[in-house]
Amino acid sequence: DAKTTQPNSMESNEEEPVHLPCNHSTISGTDYIHWYRQLPSQGPEYVIHGLTSNVNNRMASLAIAEDRKSSTLILHRATLRDAAVYYCILRGFRNSGNTPLVFGKGTRLSVIA
């Protein structure tokens, strides 16, 4: 799977929107963009994923650049509970022999009250 680049850390004020960037310049046409987060002392939690179009769910929005070489996870209104490490991961669409999710270092998001 292609590599992603994320900032090591970001900070946000509570109740403000947060935009977490991810660069993936070597993405292939069939790679899905996945986002997970890991809260302190918990296992990772699926947040959202997309292929080409922007995606929204109850947790977040995913904005994908037109050339797909970057994406942004948007938390519309940060809460203290959103403080976590956020991982951006590419996953190829293959029916067999697929490699599992490979977690990089992610972005550590701090939320200030």
Place this chain on the structure above:
Amino acid sequence: GAGVSQSPSNKVTEKGKDVELRCDPISGHTALYWYRQRLGQGLEFLIYFQGNSAPDKSGLPSDRFSAERTGESVSTLTIQRTQQEDSAVYLCASSLDLRGNYGYTFGSGTRLTVV
């Protein structure tokens, strides 16, 4: 079940003993994954199952580690002759299948401490 269940949640064992860690995936999820996370470190992939088969075991750290899955359901990760460096949180995840458009659901992990 509603989520991925792992047991025990905590395990303290003496160096040299064998341990078994259990994972109950979400019903109907054919793919199952094991990861390890040492304190303050990132997630390290260990092994995955498609059905009851583990096509690639190269992520297992040593031959003291083994895993099996039966009935396309429960999986067990066994560590023989535990060492202190095996201390970590062992995380299990499952997904509907291996394809990239399906997300993973993780369990809460088993915290293993080898003393």
